Amino acid sequence: MVNKIKTLHDILIVGIGITPVGEHWEKSIRELALDAITAARSDAAGLKPQALFVANMLAPYLSGQTQLAALLADFAGLRGIEAVALEAAGASGGIALRQAYLALASGLVDTALIVGVEKVTDHASAELEAALATASDADHEAIHGTTSTAQAALLMRRYLYEHNAPADALAYFSINAHANAATNPNAMYRRAIRIEDYTHAPMVSEPVNLFDTAPLADGAAALILARDDRLPETLPHPRVRIAASAAASTTVALHDRTDPLKLSSAAESARLTMQQAGLTHDDIDLFELHDQYSVYAALSLEAAGFAKRGQGWRLALDGAISRDGRIPICTFGGSKARGDTGGATGVYQLAEATLQLQGRAGENQIANAKIALVQCLGGAGATASTHILELVDGS
Amino acid sequence: MEASRHWRLKQERYTLMGEICPHCEEKIFPPRDICPACGENARNLYKYSGRGEVYSFTTVYQAPAGYEENAPYTIALVRLEEGPMLTAQLTDLGDETVEIGMPVEMVTRKLRSDGERGMLVYGYKFRPQLARTISA
Numbered sequence: 133m134v135n136k137i138k139t140l141h142d143i144l145i146v147g148i149g150i151t152p153v154g155e156h157w158e159k160s161i162r163e164l165a166l167d168a169i170t171a172a173r174s175d176a177a178g179l180k181p182q183a184l185f186v187a188n189m190l191a192p193y194l195s196g197q198t199q200l201a202a203l204l205a206d207f208a209g210l211r212g213i214e215a216v217a218l219e220a221a222g223a224s225g226g227i228a229l230r231q232a233y234l235a236l237a238s239g240l241v242d243t244a245l246i247v248g249v250e251k252v253t254d255h256a257s258a259e260l261e262a263a264l265a266t267a268s269d270a271d272h273e274a275i276h277g278t279t280s281t282a283q284a285a286l287l288m289r290r291y292l293y294e295h296n297a298p299a300d301a302l303a304y305f306s307i308n309a310h311a312n313a314a315t316n317p318n319a320m321y322r323r324a325i326r327i328e329d330y331t332h333a334p335m336v337s338e339p340v341n342l343f344d345t346a347p348l349a350d351g352a353a354a355l356i357l358a359r360d361d362r363l364p365e366t367l368p369h370p371r372v373r374i375a376a377s378a379a380a381s382t383t384v385a386l387h388d389r390t391d392p393l394k395l396s397s398a399a400e401s402a403r404l405t406m407q408q409a410g411l412t413h414d415d416i417d418l419f420e421l422h423d424q425y426s427v428y429a430a431l432s433l434e435a436a437g438f439a440k441r442g443q444g445w446r447l448a449l450d451g452a453i454s455r456d457g458r459i460p461i462c463t464f465g466g467s468k469a470r471g472d473t474g475g476a477t478g479v480y481q482l483a484e485a486t487l488q489l490q491g492r493a494g495e496n497q498i499a500n501a502k503i504a505l506v507q508c509l510g511g512a513g514a515t516a517s518t519h520i521l522e523l524v525d526g527s
Numbered sequence: 528m529e530a531s532r533h534w535r536l537k538q539e540r541y542t543l544m545g546e547i548c549p550h551c552e553e554k555i556f557p558p559r560d561i562c563p564a565c566g567e568n569a570r571n572l573y574k575y576s577g578r579g580e581v582y583s584f585t586t587v588y589q590a591p592a593g594y595e596e597n598a599p600y601t602i603a604l605v606r607l608e609e610g611p612m613l614t615a616q617l618t619d620l621g622d623e624t625v626e627i628g629m630p631v632e633m634v635t636r637k638l639r640s641d642g643e644r645g646m647l648v649y650g651y652k653f654r655p656q657l658a659r660t661i662s663a
């Protein structure tokens with residue numbers, strides 16, 4: 133119970149908005165964001181945010197747009213409010229919540245809107261690969277033709293090699309994600325898969341096959357935050373508080389890591405949140421982790437301390453990660469099957485975890501979920517942001 | 528074009544010039560000026576032999592813009608014999624099957640080209656070590 137977080141007031145998630153992930157040819161980046169913002173504001177009984185935090189990775193490359201936050205504030209009818217975009221590749225969503233949390237905890241901001249948005253389907257594959265590769269070290273990785281998939285493949289091959297794991301060791305991460313997405317109306321792939329689908333899948337970058345990778349697609353999700361002394365008189369949903377918030381970094385380049393199979397930023401940010409909240413692993417009811425590639429799911433379980441080094445894949449094989457398992461992950465399908473929305477990913481995860489704690493997860497509900505660990509990674513984990521969300525008793 | 532950007536890196540790209548920390552003797556590649564091991568300034572140049580072994584590898588089929596004409600190509604993490612690791616393409620593989628632990632050596636090759644009138648960027652790739660260098 134050392135170093136338990138001390139803030140004068142609880143910071144609550146009082147509204148969420150989730151839009152379907154997919155190929156939205158008819159919608160621009162601002163329209164995608166507006167859908168999520170409108171849904172979140174409606175969910176928060178119309179509470180007006182004082183500040184906007186945007187989570188986005190690719191708008192400068194794929195939409196030719198900087199100052200995205202000002203653009204979205206104006207487009208959403210919030211012209212004039214403070215607005216800033218945060219970029220940390222796939223960790224942008226968690227980092228945006230972290231910054232909003234700091235703003236509210238400081239007392240200088242009372243209510244905030246976070247929107248994660250990514251618009252990718254206006255571009256062809258080679259341009260997307262080049263845009264995604266900006267999350268690696270430009271001078272020492274991307275110049276050699278690396279891709280985000282290649283980075284994951286380098287880690288996955290080494291993982292299987294060092295731990296003497298079978299070729300299909302990571303299959304059940306994908307199978308679990310697809311099973312959970314099957315009942316998620318916002319998921320891109322609402323279809324369960326079998327082990328045969330995985331073992332017969334075409335290779336993308338050996339040993340990464342089609343089912344080890346998440347499909348990059350358009351999407352937006354939003355959260356409304358408020359301090360508990362600035363709440364509307366009636367809130368339509370049970371209260372969810374941010375029990376802990378942390379971020380950490382490590383080297384951008386894989387080759388600069390002492391041990392590439394250790395996601396040290398994920399480990400450190402998870403450790404900090406557990407310490408802040410005074411919780412142990414047994415207290416965590418679900419873990420929304422970043423499964424852009426299946427190897428990251430295994431490495432994240434190990435980094436957060438749910439499995440020993442080299443043993444993360446066994447939690448998938450044993451069913452511990454399923455909705456009725458010991459540590460459910462990716463309960464709405466994760467990036468793998470809900471769809472990967474780049475910098476918006478963390479906001480989807482946080483919104484989904486909130487639904488779980490509020491008992492609004494429908495067929496995806498984890499029984500008696502009270503505490504959720506939520507973590508997203510930038511690129512190959514150079515940035516990691518971790519939060520613990522907790523259902524407020526009696527709300 | 529970014530000509531100056533690549534020109535600045537010519538020593539490391541063409542000759543594997545890195546650094547060694549004068550305080551703790553940590554060997555550093557790519558060069559980064561502040562020692563990651565002890566946090567002190569480390570600007571003493573150190574030239575790497577160019578020999579190492581494959582730590583991990585994969586094949587890129589869906590190449591990023593600027594690399595499509597080379598696809599498919601093999602990317603590896605190479606552990607240099609002096610200690611540091613780097614990212615590079617493997618080349619001159621012929622019929623050789625790549626494996627973790629395979630000895631490789633540095634060669635200079637074209638990394639990317641930006642169309643007929645664009646700049647050519649050269650730098651290090653790694654090929655299987657020839658027999659004479661393994662026995663040396």
